[in-house]
Amino acid sequence: MEEQRHLLSILVDNEPGVLSRITGLFSGRGYNIDSLSVAETVEPHVSRITMVTHGSPGILEQINKQLNKLINVIKVTDLTGTHYVLREMALIKVNAKTEHRAEILRITDIFRGQIVDVGTDHFTVKVTGDPEKISAVLNLLKPMGIREIARTGCIALPRENGNSNKNA
Amino acid sequence: MKLKGAQILMKMLQEEGVDAIFGYPGGAVLDIYDALMDTDFKHILVRHEQGAVHAADGYARASGRVGVCLVTSGPGATNTVTGIASAYLDSIPIVIFTGQVPTHLIGNDAFQEVDIVGITRPCTKHNYLVKDVKDLARIVKEAFHLARSGRPGPVLVDLPKDIINATTTFKVPGEVRMRTYNPTYKPNIRQLQKIIDLIAKAKKPVIFSGGGVNLSKAHEELTKFARNAQIPVTGSLMGLGGFPGTDNLWLGMLGMHGTFRANMAITECDLLIGIGVRFDDRVTGKTDEFAPNAKIVQIDIDPTSIQKNVPVSVPVVGDCRISLSMLNDLLEKIDLSGIEEKRKQWLDQITEWKNTTPLAYKQGDTIKPQYVIETLYELTGGEAIITTEVGQNQMWAAQYYHFTEPGHFITSGGLGVMGFGLPAAIGAQVAAPGRTVVDIAGDGSIQMNIQELATAVQYGLPVKVAILNNGFLGMVRQWQELFYQRRYSSTKFEHTPDFVKLAEAYGATGLRATKPSEVKKVLKKGLETKGPVIMDFVVEQEESVYPMVPAGAPIKKMLLV
Numbered sequence: 001m002e003e004q005r006h007l008l009s010i011l012v013d014n015e016p017g018v019l020s021r022i023t024g025l026f027s028g029r030g031y032n033i034d035s036l037s038v039a040e041t042v043e044p045h046v047s048r049i050t051m052v053t054h055g056s057p058g059i060l061e062q063i064n065k066q067l068n069k070l071i072n073v074i075k076v077t078d079l080t081g082t083h084y085v086l087r088e089m090a091l092i093k094v095n096a097k098t099e100h101r102a103e104i105l106r107i108t109d110i111f112r113g114q115i116v117d118v119g120t121d122h123f124t125v126k127v128t129g130d131p132e133k134i135s136a137v138l139n140l141l142k143p144m145g146i147r148e149i150a151r152t153g154c155i156a157l158p159r160e161n162g163n164s165n166k167n168a
Numbered sequence: 169m170k171l172k173g174a175q176i177l178m179k180m181l182q183e184e185g186v187d188a189i190f191g192y193p194g195g196a197v198l199d200i201y202d203a204l205m206d207t208d209f210k211h212i213l214v215r216h217e218q219g220a221v222h223a224a225d226g227y228a229r230a231s232g233r234v235g236v237c238l239v240t241s242g243p244g245a246t247n248t249v250t251g252i253a254s255a256y257l258d259s260i261p262i263v264i265f266t267g268q269v270p271t272h273l274i275g276n277d278a279f280q281e282v283d284i285v286g287i288t289r290p291c292t293k294h295n296y297l298v299k300d301v302k303d304l305a306r307i308v309k310e311a312f313h314l315a316r317s318g319r320p321g322p323v324l325v326d327l328p329k330d331i332i333n334a335t336t337t338f339k340v341p342g343e344v345r346m347r348t349y350n351p352t353y354k355p356n357i358r359q360l361q362k363i364i365d366l367i368a369k370a371k372k373p374v375i376f377s378g379g380g381v382n383l384s385k386a387h388e389e390l391t392k393f394a395r396n397a398q399i400p401v402t403g404s405l406m407g408l409g410g411f412p413g414t415d416n417l418w419l420g421m422l423g424m425h426g427t428f429r430a431n432m433a434i435t436e437c438d439l440l441i442g443i444g445v446r447f448d449d450r451v452t453g454k455t456d457e458f459a460p461n462a463k464i465v466q467i468d469i470d471p472t473s474i475q476k477n478v479p480v481s482v483p484v485v486g487d488c489r490i491s492l493s494m495l496n497d498l499l500e501k502i503d504l505s506g507i508e509e510k511r512k513q514w515l516d517q518i519t520e521w522k523n524t525t526p527l528a529y530k531q532g533d534t535i536k537p538q539y540v541i542e543t544l545y546e547l548t549g550g551e552a553i554i555t556t557e558v559g560q561n562q563m564w565a566a567q568y569y570h571f572t573e574p575g576h577f578i579t580s581g582g583l584g585v586m587g588f589g590l591p592a593a594i595g596a597q598v599a600a601p602g603r604t605v606v607d608i609a610g611d612g613s614i615q616m617n618i619q620e621l622a623t624a625v626q627y628g629l630p631v632k633v634a635i636l637n638n639g640f641l642g643m644v645r646q647w648q649e650l651f652y653q654r655r656y657s658s659t660k661f662e663h664t665p666d667f668v669k670l671a672e673a674y675g676a677t678g679l680r681a682t683k684p685s686e687v688k689k690v691l692k693k694g695l696e697t698k699g700p701v702i703m704d705f706v707v708e709q710e711e712s713v714y715p716m717v718p719a720g721a722p723i724k725k726m727l728l729v
Binding site: 013024026062065068074 | 285286289290293294297313346347348349470471472476558
């Protein structure tokens with residue numbers, strides 16, 4: 001059956017070992033994690049895990065049920081096909097020779113990024129958006145020579161009713 | 169009341185109604201064992217920690233209560249892993265307490281330190297590392313609650329030595345409230361109504377009963393349901409005992425070593441009602457050709473079991489007993505007159521399958537293992553609690569002993585643990601002191617936990633062990649015979665101990681039968697003898713279990729005798 005990509009928002013107890021239960025479930029049962037990000041919520045005892053995963057509809061159904069079965073999982077929301085806002089941040093350390101410096105600044109500006117570190121021969125660009133936007137920036141910066149990148153993975157929240165378009 | 173952690177643990181075990189603990193002491197749990205001296209718990213000192221978990225498992229299945237196991241840190245803890253994984257796959261409620269090094273040493277690779285919470289995460293329903301003595305009482309209460317509620321399973325509690333020694337004010341915790349855990353017991357009645365509608369239309373329905381029916385003690389409701397709707401019943405290995413094995417509607421076990429009629433009925437049926445099952449690969453064979461003409465209904469308390477292995481038309485999340493009881497109520501509302509007439513053709517077909525291709529074996533000059541079990545069934549009147557090891561002994565026990573109620577057939581179904589039967593028999597005997605408990609074993613698997621014979625002798629637990637001694641690792645040999653051109657790679661035991669002498673060395677009784685004519689005599693004597701007995705049946709060496717569905721084949725493609 002056809003593979004689908006899904007975006008899950010998982011509320012869990014903020015306790016040691018919980019992330020390991022989740023990742024262990026995925027590795028043990030052969031499920032895929034494309035990206036994962038975790039942090040505390042307004043409630044200090046609760047963390048939110050935002051995860052992008054993919055699989056056949058049967059596997060995705062199992063992922064949802066198996067996550068819910070874990071004692072430390074409070075709630076699993078599949079955001080796919082609902083209204084949500086999604087962001088990812090990337091830090092991109094790129095070669096910045098004299099002839100390229102203006103071009104890098106322009107690209108950063110177009111994508112509403114920021115230069116967060118400057119050296120004699122490099123810039124570190126910070127850019128935020130959906131994964132496609134970050135891929136676009138990376139493509140444009142590639143010719144200059146990317147030294148290192150760090151990406152946060154997606155984070156997402158459902159939109160309040162009726163405020164925006166449905167995401168894919 | 170100020171108490172030490174170890175005393176709090178004892179108080180909580182009393183609160184939970186524990187009467188027996190299976191365990192093995194060591195450095196990290198000295199304080200717990202010291203506190204144990206001041207209580208009335210029956211502590212069964214096993215000879216290996218694996219035995220402790222299997223015994224707690226056997227105890228839980230025979231009693232329907234939570235089994236408890238107590239071991240030390242490090243190797244004590246790692247030795248429990250096989251038993252925990254077995255209980256996890258069979259959904260058996262046990263709580264395992266492991267000692268741990270003091271909290272300040274955790275992560276230091278201290279002596280006898282192991283991350284048992286990390287190791288057992290994928291094979292427990294849940295587990296805990298207690299980091300503050302103030303949490304201890306609540307955690308113990310939660311552990312028992314989790315083990316026995318919903319889909320039951322093993323829960324492990326890791327107890328660092330300093331926590332056990334720390335003192336705090338003890339108060340019995342109130343009701344367990346966990347916002348993340350709330351199993352669904354009561355099913356959706358609209359889904360149940362759909363099942364009733366399908367039953368009314370079906371011409372060739374079959375019920376497939378599993379471990380969930382035994383765990384929720386739904387046997388009476390299932391029997392009523394099947395009889396009223398005149399639906400034949402088959403069972404998985406874990407489902408044996410959920411429906412009377414002596415009833416006319418009983419098809420026998422299905423799957424890889426299922427009966428001809430059960431596998432044919434599944435293949436031909438137009439409605440399959442799975443209750444407390446997960447459609448394991450040993451049951452379905454090739455899933456594409458499993459019940460190809462049927463609408464499949466599945467009732468299970470665990471949503472992850474539903475539709476995991478086969479697509480399901482009517483999924484029902486709920487407790488098996490409650491669901492069946494509600495189905496019985498719904499069934500009463502429809503007109504079932506003439507149901508026997510309506511089902512006649514289907515039931516006649518099943519009888520024909522039964523008559524043309526029954527479970528069978530050929531008698532000869534040597535003892536046939538099937539004959540031993542048939543005779544055991546006859547002599548015990550079907551009343552014994554049977555435990556098994558794993559392999560041929562297990563399959564023959566499932567085929568030739570007929571079970572009529574839950575808790576009478578105790579076997580490591582999901583994980584298939586050799587060495588399970590003897591310690592499980594010990595646990596079952598502790599739970600049911602007056603009953604006959606027999607471990608049906610092979611000469612291979614009995615040697616995997618034979619040391620527990622000393623435990624049985626020490627506590628005067630009169631478990632009987634019937635070894636079907638064929639000198640081979642029989643089931644593996646059978647596969648080698650059928651699928652590897654009889655190339656018997658490492659399945660022949662060139663040396664096996666004298667089990668009669670071994671029994672005597674342990675202080676038990678040893679008996680042996682080498683001819684068919686001796687079988688009944690030896691079984692009779694063994695069952696009548698007080699105390700633990702090993703009966704060594706020297707059986708046909710190359711007997712195989714039939715029917716057999718080769719792995720991955722459709723279940724209608726059976727190899728027959």
